[in-house]
Each structure stands twice: as C-alpha cells, then as structure tokens.
Amino acid sequence: MKLGYPRALTYYDYFPFWAGFFRELDIELVSSPPTHRTMMEVGLKKSPADTCLPIKILIGHLNSFTGVDAVFLPRLVSMEEGTYNCPKVLGLPESILGSIPPELEVLSVDINRRSGVRAVEKSLIQWGKCFGKNKHQVLRAFEEGERCLDAYRTMRKQGWSFEESMAFFENDNDLPLEIRNRLTLKKPPKTEKDQKIGQETSQGKEYRPTIALLGHSYLTYETYANLDLLAKLEDKANLKVIENVSDQVAAEKQKSLQKSIFWSHSRKIYGAGESYLEDPKVDGIIYLSCYGCGTDSLTNDLMARRARARQKPYLVVTLDEHSGEAGMVTRLEAFLDMLERRIGYENNLPPHGEFVDCHSGPV
Ligand code: SF4
Structure with missing residues (x-):
C-alpha cells in the first residue's frame, strides 16, 4: 500500500513519527513535493475564503497527489498534556473534504495525548485493524515512530537545520534505527x-x-x-x-x-x-x-x-x-x-528623550 502525506501543516512537526510508524507496518509513505506556484494557486482556488494560509497550502498539496492509494491526514487533537491544537487543525480532515477531489480517499486517525499515551495506542490499534495489523504490530510501529520523533528533535537540538534533518527521514527510511541514532550524534559539516x-x-x-x-x-x-x-x-x-x-x-x-x-x-x-x-x-x-x-x-x-x-x-x-x-x-x-x-x-538621547x-x- 502507498499512502500520501501532504508536506504542509502537521508535516513540519510530526512527519518523522509517521515515517517510522508506517515503515514498521510495511506501508509506503510518500510526501508531496515542496510547495510551488501551481499548488498554491489550486489551494487558493479550492479553499473556503475565511481559512488561514497554512490550510490553503494544505489543500493545494492534497490536490497534487497522483499514484497513491490514499492520503493520510491524522486528526491531531492534542499532542501533549494540558494543551489542544488549534481548532482549524482539530477540524481536519472533515473541514476540507469539500475542497479535494472526491475520488481521493482520505485516511485519518484521532491522536489525543491529553487523555494519555494509552488512549493514543488504543486508537491506533483500532485503526490498524483496517490494514489487517494486529495489536503487537501496531504497538511496535508506535514505538518506532516515537523513537524517530525523538531522533528528529535531538538532531534539531544538535544544530541540524530543518531541511537536513527532514531529508534524513524522507530519504533514509530504510536505515536501521541504530545507524540513524548514531548519525544523529554528529552535526553535519559546516557549509x-x-x-x-x-x-x-x-x-x-x-x-x-x-x-x-x-x-x-x-x-x-x-x-x-x-x-x-x-x-x-x-x-x-x-x-x-x-x-x-x-x-x-x-x-x-x-x-x-x-x-x-x-x-x-x-x-x-x-x-x-x-x-x-x-x-x-x-x-x-x-x-x-x-x-x-x-x-x-x-x-x-x-x-x-x-x-x-x-x-x-x-x-x-x-x-x-x-x-x-x-x-x-x-x-x-x-x-x-x-x-x-x-x-x-x-x-x-536628547534631554527629553526618556x-x-x-x-x-x-x-
Ligand atoms: S494556528 Fe490554526 S489558524 Fe493559525 S495558522 Fe495554524 S492552523 Fe491556521
């Protein structure tokens, strides 16, 4: 199975997690290309007028997918205790279904860490059944996703730029975790x-x-x-x-x-x-x-x-x-x-300056 992940909105914080998660489940995850003019124009044309720019860009990306079985757009309700995501992020994917081609299948799962990590695991296990994956496979994938997200955050703290660290998860998805972890200990050479x-x-x-x-x-x-x-x-x-x-x-x-x-x-x-x-x-x-x-x-x-x-x-x-x-x-x-x-x-300062x-x- 080949899933598309739009290079917009939640991509910038959580793509490494989903890259690790789906790799472990043997599902191919491809991201859309970087935003370009046509994509932006399509996004603007198809978006509701009162929405914000990042959602318009997201709609442009969703309309650009070809050759995938479905696109994946998780509903990220809350990613840490005591907080919520913005209501526009919370309303996805339903709020934008009218702006994307009807033949494009959209897969989504609720992630709500506000109720604790067990609730997230439960939601993913339930969702994994749609792909014929059992509880243990999903839990392993979840663990791998968490490790990838940690590795990504470590890389950023160690001075990797956003592009350098994201390219790592885009291109090197097949690298074993030990190698990826080792690589994160080194900052890329200065340009x-x-x-x-x-x-x-x-x-x-x-x-x-x-x-x-x-x-x-x-x-x-x-x-x-x-x-x-x-x-x-x-x-x-x-x-x-x-x-x-x-x-x-x-x-x-x-x-x-x-x-x-x-x-x-x-x-x-x-x-x-x-x-x-x-x-x-x-x-x-x-x-x-x-x-x-x-x-x-x-x-x-x-x-x-x-x-x-x-x-x-x-x-x-x-x-x-x-x-x-x-x-x-x-x-x-x-x-x-x-x-x-x-x-x-x-x-x-002049005398009256203060x-x-x-x-x-x-x-
Ligand atoms: S916080 Fe919400 S309203 Fe603001 S840019 Fe992000 S998605 Fe749009």
Whole structure:
C-alpha cells in the first residue's frame, strides 16, 4: 500500500513519527513535493475564503497527489498534556473534504495525548485493524515512530537545520534505527557559507545582530510561502528559532501569565519569545504570522506588549498569498538598520528623550 502525506501543516512537526510508524507496518509513505506556484494557486482556488494560509497550502498539496492509494491526514487533537491544537487543525480532515477531489480517499486517525499515551495506542490499534495489523504490530510501529520523533528533535537540538534533518527521514527510511541514532550524534559539516560568516564575524568585518524568529513551524520552514525568509535573515544576522529554547524553559515562562495558553504551538511560541525577550544577547524579535490565524491574534498581541515593556525591537511579518518579495525585503532591511543604529546610538538621547516613549500610544 502507498499512502500520501501532504508536506504542509502537521508535516513540519510530526512527519518523522509517521515515517517510522508506517515503515514498521510495511506501508509506503510518500510526501508531496515542496510547495510551488501551481499548488498554491489550486489551494487558493479550492479553499473556503475565511481559512488561514497554512490550510490553503494544505489543500493545494492534497490536490497534487497522483499514484497513491490514499492520503493520510491524522486528526491531531492534542499532542501533549494540558494543551489542544488549534481548532482549524482539530477540524481536519472533515473541514476540507469539500475542497479535494472526491475520488481521493482520505485516511485519518484521532491522536489525543491529553487523555494519555494509552488512549493514543488504543486508537491506533483500532485503526490498524483496517490494514489487517494486529495489536503487537501496531504497538511496535508506535514505538518506532516515537523513537524517530525523538531522533528528529535531538538532531534539531544538535544544530541540524530543518531541511537536513527532514531529508534524513524522507530519504533514509530504510536505515536501521541504530545507524540513524548514531548519525544523529554528529552535526553535519559546516557549509562554505557558514565558514565565511564565522570568519567575517571573528574578524569584526560585518555587524551581525542576533534575531529571534517566532512563529508556527509550518510558516517558518515553508520556504515558498515565506519567500525564503530564513535564508534572507541568516545572510544578515545570527538567527535563533523557537526550537533553540527547550520545552522546559518555554513551559517555565508560561508561569508569568494569569492563565496558561492552551494551544500547543502558541504556548511554545510565547515561552520561547519570553525567553528571548529576557536574553540580552538577542537584539530583536521577528514574529512571523499569517493572515487569518486566530491563535496568533492573541499570542502576537501578548508578545508585542511584552516587547514594548522591555524595549526590545519587535517586528511582525504577516504573510498571505499576495505577499511580495520586495515589500518583505524592505521591511527586513529597515528593521536591521534600526537595530544597528540602536546599538550605535542607544545612549545618545536628547534631554527629553526618556519621556518621548512613555507618552506614545500602544504598539
Ligand atoms: S494556528 Fe493559525 S495558522 Fe495554524 S492552523 Fe490554526 S489558524 Fe491556521
């Protein structure tokens, strides 16, 4: 059996799990190609008007599949205790069935870790029966999926980029686990570009601010939709992303809120953001959001208030399907110029300077 997995939304966090799970069950799992213009156009045309950009991209990917027996689109209700996924993720796949070809079979299974790991196993065992797999086979596959997900997270912590680590699970699915685990202990060698950047910085030739990029993984690493923002920033700054902050630290930072945020992604974004706000080595924060995102309307506002209180430079980049590259580059350059000026002239205030900010309006 050959299943298709769309390279969108949950792919960016959980593909390694499903790659391991299905390999163990002897089911081939193929992902759709990276987003391209036609795919995006199809997604936009077929999506409900009021949905967010990542769901539109998902619909584009689902419409691109050929030569698979079915596509797999799990309903990820909750991936950790005490949290839920965003309602738009929770509503999949039913909410988008009208936007994909009727002949395309969609397979789905409920994953709800809020009720504990046993509930997830039970749900998978029940679902595995549709493929003629018994309880032991499914439990083994679940274990393998968990190991792959752990390996992926370890790789990211050890400095592998998203593309490097994901290529590993895309291409090397047949490698035995021991080899994959061993490989995760080594960080890939530095590219020529990295070495050049390192030399320039150590010789003091170029001013490179440190920027923290906050946002959902499926926007941060979706290079077509975000107009290759990551590469543009890495070219000019030392970049930090939310994966550089451990889950424990992010959870700790929640405690400053009266009530914890209950959407998984927003919780991590907020926790990482708070940690970067407190870090004096971080010169500025960029929040990458998208038009139509419900959870960002809360998290972004919270972050903006915190950044203002701490006087940390803060830029919001909102993507939609019409985002133009020139506009984005202009804003990034203006932000980076502002950071450079700030470092140079921060203490050079006129006598009334300290009062200017306290009377200005909200961000
Ligand atoms: S969190 Fe925002 S961007 Fe993500 S699926 Fe929900 S509404 Fe869309």
